[in-house]
Amino acid sequence: MNKVDLSVSLCGVTLKNPIIAASGTYGFGRDFTRFYDISRLGGISAKGVTPKERAGNPPVRIVETPSGILNAVGLQNPGIDAFLETELPWMLEQGTTVICNISGNTIEEFCDMARKLNNSSVAFIEVNVSCPNVHAGGKVFGSDPESILAVTQAVRRCTDKPIVVKLSPNVSDIAEMAVAAQEGGADAVSLINTITGMAIDVNTRRPVLGNITGGMSGPAVRPVALRMCYQAAQAVSIPVVGMGGIMTGEDVVMFLLAGCTAVQVGTANLADPMACVRIIDQLEDYMNRKGIKRVEELVGALITE
Amino acid sequence: MRPFMAKILEKGPLGRDMVRFVLHAPEAFLQPVLPGMFVHIKVPNDASHILRRPISIMDADAKAGSITLGIQPKGDGTQRICTLEPGDEMEIIAPLGNSFALNGAKTVWALGGGVGVAPMLFACHEFSKMAQVTAVLGFRTAEQVYAEGDFAPFADLMICTDDGCRGFNGTVVDAVREKLELPELIIACGPTPMLKAVQAFALERDIPCQLSLEQRMGCGYGACLTCSCKTKRSDGSETFARVCADGPIFDAKAVVL
Ligand SMILES: Cc1cc2nc3c(=O)[nH]c(=O)nc-3n(C[C@H](O)[C@H](O)[C@H](O)COP(=O)(O)OP(=O)(O)OC[C@H]3O[C@@H](n4cnc5c(N)ncnc54)[C@H](O)[C@@H]3O)c2cc1C
Ligand SMILES: Cc1cc2nc3c(=O)[nH]c(=O)nc-3n(C[C@H](O)[C@H](O)[C@H](O)COP(=O)(O)O)c2cc1C
Ligand code: FES
Numbered sequence: 231m232n233k234v235d236l237s238v239s240l241c242g243v244t245l246k247n248p249i250i251a252a253s254g255t256y257g258f259g260r261d262f263t264r265f266y267d268i269s270r271l272g273g274i275s276a277k278g279v280t281p282k283e284r285a286g287n288p289p290v291r292i293v294e295t296p297s298g299i300l301n302a303v304g305l306q307n308p309g310i311d312a313f314l315e316t317e318l319p320w321m322l323e324q325g326t327t328v329i330c331n332i333s334g335n336t337i338e339e340f341c342d343m344a345r346k347l348n349n350s351s352v353a354f355i356e357v358n359v360s361c362p363n364v365h366a367g368g369k370v371f372g373s374d375p376e377s378i379l380a381v382t383q384a385v386r387r388c389t390d391k392p393i394v395v396k397l398s399p400n401v402s403d404i405a406e407m408a409v410a411a412q413e414g415g416a417d418a419v420s421l422i423n424t425i426t427g428m429a430i431d432v433n434t435r436r437p438v439l440g441n442i443t444g445g446m447s448g449p450a451v452r453p454v455a456l457r458m459c460y461q462a463a464q465a466v467s468i469p470v471v472g473m474g475g476i477m478t479g480e481d482v483v484m485f486l487l488a489g490c491t492a493v494q495v496g497t498a499n500l501a502d503p504m505a506c507v508r509i510i511d512q513l514e515d516y517m518n519r520k521g522i523k524r525v526e527e528l529v530g531a532l533i534t535e
Numbered sequence: 536m537r538p539f540m541a542k543i544l545e546k547g548p549l550g551r552d553m554v555r556f557v558l559h560a561p562e563a564f565l566q567p568v569l570p571g572m573f574v575h576i577k578v579p580n581d582a583s584h585i586l587r588r589p590i591s592i593m594d595a596d597a598k599a600g601s602i603t604l605g606i607q608p609k610g611d612g613t614q615r616i617c618t619l620e621p622g623d624e625m626e627i628i629a630p631l632g633n634s635f636a637l638n639g640a641k642t643v644w645a646l647g648g649g650v651g652v653a654p655m656l657f658a659c660h661e662f663s664k665m666a667q668v669t670a671v672l673g674f675r676t677a678e679q680v681y682a683e684g685d686f687a688p689f690a691d692l693m694i695c696t697d698d699g700c701r702g703f704n705g706t707v708v709d710a711v712r713e714k715l716e717l718p719e720l721i722i723a724c725g726p727t728p729m730l731k732a733v734q735a736f737a738l739e740r741d742i743p744c745q746l747s748l749e750q751r752m753g754c755g756y757g758a759c760l761t762c763s764c765k766t767k768r769s770d771g772s773e774t775f776a777r778v779c780a781d782g783p784i785f786d787a788k789a790v791v792l
Contacts, residue, residue, distance in 0.1 A: 254759070261757040261780070264536045277760070285775050292753045292761035294612075297583045299753065306760045306775060448585055500753040501577075501585045502538065503628065 234517040235524040236510070238272070240469055240492050241392040241417040243353050245272035245327055248482065248525060249510050252473050252496030253278050253331035253356065253396075254303065258317040259324060265503045269325030270510060275494060276313070276321065278331040278358050281339045283309040288440035293429045298450030298475075299497055300427050302441035305333055310343045314350055322351050329394070331356040337384045344388040355391050357381065357416075360398030360423035372398030372423070375410035382414025392417040394471060397462070399425050399451075404458040405465035412466045419462060420471035420494065422455045448497040449475040456488055463489025463530065477505070479512025486528040536566065538577070540624040544601060550674070550681030553607045553650065554617045555593070558625060561600030568595040569634030570658035571722075571747055571784045574604065575755035577626040578612045579619060588612045589752050589779070591654035591724070592630065594685070602629065605653035605681070631755050632783050635745050640720035641666050645690060646707050646733055648673040648725025654747060656685050658722055663689035669718070673707035673725065676700050708732040717742060722784075727792060734787045744787035750778040757781075765791035 236247035250273040251259070258276050259268050268274070286306030293300050307313070313330070321328045330352040334340040340357060347355050359381055360372035371377045382395055395411035397404065399422035408419045424445025429438040437443075455474020463470045472490030476482055477498045485493045498505035517525065545557040563574070573591045578584035594603040608617040619625060635658050637643070643666050647655035652672045659668050670690035674680050677700035686692050694702030695710045703710040707729060717740055723733040724747035737744030753759040757780030766776040766789050773791060776782065 255754075257758040257760075261754070264756075285773075286760065286763065289763055290751050291763060292586075292751050292759070294584060294586045297585065299586060301753070301759070301761055303760050306763065449582070497585065500759050501587070503754070503756060504538065 234514055234522065236514060238492055238526055238529075240471070241354070243327060243392065245492060247272040247510050247513070248486065248492040249506055249513070250275055250327075250329065250471070250492055250494045251499060251506055252494035253329075253358070255496040255499045258321055260320070262503060266507050270507050271326045272492060273327035273329055273353070274321065275329040275331050275356055276317065277307055278305050278333045279307045279310045279313045279343065280305055280333050281310055281342055283307065283312065290438055290440050293438045293444070295427070295429060295446065296450060298446050298448035299500070300429055300439060300444035300446050301424070302439045302444035304441060310346055314346060318350060318352065327353045329354040329356050331358050331396070333358040337381055340381055341384050341388045344385045344391075344393075348389040348391060352391065354394050355385070355389060356394045356396050356420060357385055358396045358423070360396055360400075370398060370400075372407065373401055375406050378407055378410040379414045382411050382416050386415035394418040394420050396423055397421040398423050399454060399458055399474075405461045408462035408466045408470070412468050416468060418469040418471055418491070419466065420473065421462060422451070422458050422474045425451055425454065447474065449477055451475045452481065456484055459485055459490050460488040460532070476509070477501075479509050479514075479516050482509060482513050483516055483528060486525070487530070487532040489530040489532070491529055536628070537562070538626055538628045541602070541627050542624050543619055543621050546619075546621050549605045551678040553605050553681060556604045556606065556619075556625075558602045558604065558627070559600060560602045560627065560629060563595075563602060563627075563629040564597050564600055566630060568592060568597065568602070568630045570661050571634040571654055572630040572632045573783065574602065574627045574629035575631055575752070576616055578615050579623075579625065581615060584612050584615070586753060587628070587755060588616060589631075589755055591747070592657055593653040593682075594657045594660055605650065607650050628755060632779060633781070635662075635722045635747075635784055637662050637666060637720065638743065640718070640743070642716070642718040643668045643720045643722065644711060644718045645670045646673075646711065646721065646723040646725070646729075647671075648707055648729040649675070649679070651723070651725035651729075651747065652682060654724050655722070656682055659686055659689040669693065669714075671695065671707050671710055673697070673710075673729065674701075706732065708736055711736070719743070721745070721787075723747065731792045734790070734792060737787045745784050746787050746790060747783045748778050748785060748790065749783070752779050755779045767791060
């Protein structure tokens with residue numbers, strides 16, 4: 231009984247459902263093909279790429295926290311050229327929408343990657359201005375509206391592809407950041423990236439992570455993520471792609487109601503390799519139970535009075 | 536491959552500090568289950584521990600569709616897993632990781648330390664069909680010694696304890712240094728200082744050697760890049776490999792400990 235319409239339109243691109251695998255938690259999708267047919271996904275946001283290959287941070291790179299995790303991978307990736315040459319062609323054959331997530335240390339680095347991607351078949355460029363595990367001159371781009379505006383404007387000039395600016399939650403006013411991205415010419419914003427955190431081993435008195443601090447994700451961050459998505463959606467007219475702690479179909483519904491057009495699923499993929507397809511089934515089940523025909527009816531349909 | 540529920544058939548102590556579980560896990564055998572591979576176990580009845588726990592396959596019986604595990608209840612997650620009883624189910628993904636390879640060797644040393652003794656049993660079980668295996672097993676003290684009887688049919692056995700209460704007084708590597716016949720292959724699993732010593736020994740004597748590494752894992756199947764260890768490329772430059780998918784077994788020549 232597949233009568234409900236799960237498809238959503240994101241900046242003119244039709245996704246077969248609103249579930250996108252989040253960058254960094256899905257690799258390039260290869261590791262999931264042994265579990266299920268990955269063409270079922272609405273999309274895949276590929277592991278974040280940088281201009282050159284990066285080895286990432288020294289171990290330990292992950293630690294479990296109450297209902298969450300901290301990671302400090304540090305953007306290990308093969309570099310944009312290797313991505314274009316070996317990973318992207320494979321991804322394009324899988325029958326789902328491909329998003330390329332890019333991280334740079336300078337505006338020029340973001341632009342170089344955007345130019346290279348302009349001639350490729352990726353559907354979106356996700357501009358990651360928010361990775362907490364790399365340090366560009368001591369600060370990340372995503373922490374103030376001027377730099378978000380500047381990066382977005384610069385990338386906008388380098389590509390005709392839809393650009394999704396991925397925002398950091400490590401700010402005091404998320405709406406201001408979303409507005410800056412919109413003003414810079416972003417086609418959508420996505421949030422949240424991980425929240426900076428730390429874990430200490432009391433036996434050794436040392437930080438657990440090799441990088442000392444890491445990025446927190448998983449169900450523990452969901453209320454914060456939901457609030458930020460709601461605030462961002464209130465502030466901008468471009469679509470919002472929500473994420474942070476989504477583990478079930480009902481979690482997806484929350485983000486849609488808060489104003490998100492689509493969602494990304496990250497940490498859930500680590501806990502359960504079947505998470506994305508299970509969540510799609512659960513969303514469909516919710517719609518059947520509630521008699522909702524089109525998933526887009528849920529977007530922004532929060533009742534507040 | 537899918538995560539699946541595996542029914543606990545047997546549970547019992549393994550020495551003083553560990554618990555032995557036998558699981559009915561026929562789904563795992565849809566792929567070959569080989570020595571060195573591991574299972575990734577969901578912490579039961581608990582939504583707050585979201586990551587699974589990697590545990591080596593201690594032995595496997597394809598005919599019976601069963602897998603044996605040896606688990607040390609260490610932190611919160613493994614303690615919860617160890618409260619499960621026969622008849623209960625564990626949610627697992629299996630089998631994961633690569634495996635030890637005999638590569639035609641006729642004589643093998645299987646070196647295990649502490650919890651790292653567990654995967655050596657499966658390796659001895661398999662390799663003894665084609666090679667002469669000597670198992671050298673290290674523990675801190677006599678009460679921790681486990682699985683001696685399980686090893687006996689498959690390997691010549693040597694027990695070492697750090698405090699000398701049982702067997703050889705000293706480490707596994709001290710013990711093998713005193714053996715005369717060098718083997719054609721060394722396989723090892725145990726704490727990092729032990730693996731470092733085994734690596735140094737194998738490189739020094741130029742004996743092929745495979746080491747089983749531990750790292751904190753997120754997914755367990757290659758997607759998140761959180762389980763990295765340093766490895767050397769053939770040109771000598773260093774890079775990171777995934778312990779879960781490229782390992783947990785690495786060539787002693789390629790891994791930087
Ligand atoms: C390939 C592999 C095989 C293993 N085989 C065995 C085995 O056969 N028997 C056994 O008793 N133990 C084994 N371990 C170690 C076992 O996975 C850890 O002791 C266990 O994950 C600790 O979980 P916890 O909930 O008790 O500890 P906690 O400290 O509560 O766990 C917190 C987090 O840290 C992770 N973690 C903590 N210590 C380790 C560790 N040493 N390795 C990996 N992750 C860790 C946990 O998975 C969890 O995500 C193996 C580890 C690996 C990587
Ligand atoms: C292991 C790991 C690696 C990540 N790598 C990236 C990355 O390369 N680029 C990026 O934009 N976000 C990265 N993220 C952030 C996720 O895409 C997502 O924003 C975050 O985890 C929140 O969602 P979740 O709670 O569903 O995981 C990573 C997250 C994790 C857990
Ligand atoms: S644990 Fe995810 S890549 Fe190894």
